[in-house]
Amino acid sequence: xxxxxxxxxxxxxxxxxxxxFEAIQMMVREKKGSVLVVEGGLLKQVVGIVTTRGMFxxxxxxxxxxxxxxxxxxxxxxxxxxxxxxxxxRKAAEMMLEHQIRRLPVVECGALVGIITSKDLxxxxxxxxxxxxxxxxxxxxxxTM
Numbered sequence: 356x357x358x359x360x361x362x363x364x365x366x367x368x369x370x371x372x373x374x375x376f377e378a379i380q381m382m383v384r385e386k387k388g389s390v391l392v393v394e395g396g397l398l399k400q401v402v403g404i405v406t407t408r409g410m411f412x413x414x415x416x417x418x419x420x421x422x423x424x425x426x427x428x429x430x431x432x433x434x435x436x437x438x439x440x441x442x443x444x445r446k447a448a449e450m451m452l453e454h455q456i457r458r459l460p461v462v463e464c465g466a467l468v469g470i471i472t473s474k475d476l477x478x479x480x481x482x483x484x485x486x487x488x489x490x491x492x493x494x495x496x497x498x499t500m
Contacts, residue, residue, distance in 0.1 A: 356443065356444045356479060357440065357441055357442070357443060357444065358438055358439070358440050358441070358442045358443070358444060358446075358447050358459075358461055358469075358471050359440035359441065359461070359469070360444070361444060361471055361475045361476065361478075361479055362440065362461045362468070362469030362470060362471045362475070363469055363470050363471070363472070363475065364468065364469040364470075366391055366460075366467060366469060366470050367381060367382065367385050367387045367389075367390050367391065368390060368391040368392070368393045368399060368467070369381065369390050369391075369392055369393070369426055370392070370393065370394070371392055371394060371402060371403075371425070371426065371427040372425065372426075372427075373392075373425070373426045374421065374422055374423075374424065374425060374426065375405075375410060375414055375421035375422075375424040375425070375426055375429065376420075376421040376422040376424075377426075378390050378405060378410075378426050379410065379421060382407065388406060388407050389404055389405065389406040389407070389458055390404070390405050390426075391403070391404050391460060391467065391470065392404065392405060392426055392427065392430045393467060399466065399467045400465070400466070400467070401433055401435060401437070401460050401462070401467050402427075402430070402432065402433050403426075403427065403430030403431055403432045403433055403435070404430060404431050404435055404458065404460070405426055405429055405430045405431070406458075409429055409430075409431065410429065413429040414429060435460055436450060436454045436456060436459060437459060437460045437461070437462040438450060438459045438460075438461055438462070438471065439461065439462065439463060440461050440463050440468055440469065444471075444476055444479060447459055447471050447476060448473075448476050451473055451476075457472055457473040457474075458470055458471075458472050458473075459471050459472075
């Protein structure tokens, strides 16, 4: 199976001038555990990623108001580990294990086209699909703390 068969799109993304508070609101509304930080118009360039874990460690655990922090201040900056849409899901799993990550942005010709997560891979192995039976359903991607 190919990454393109399991990847999620459209991707939850924010610009670099977004506050952590605004990003949190989007993540809660969309039931996602991460947000990609992008620049550019139609062909978005990934400049970083922020997870709920990162937000807790870098903002909430320090008692900082998320309205006072810009997303670029806490993002894991590019270059990120990425994968192409034609790679195998086995390759995606190997990369996640090797780099100890749970999310891989999917990039084609330098443009962000999707994201594949460890949960996507587990659903594939387990045979169950999110939501309506499609790999692109509305599954909750939030992290367990």
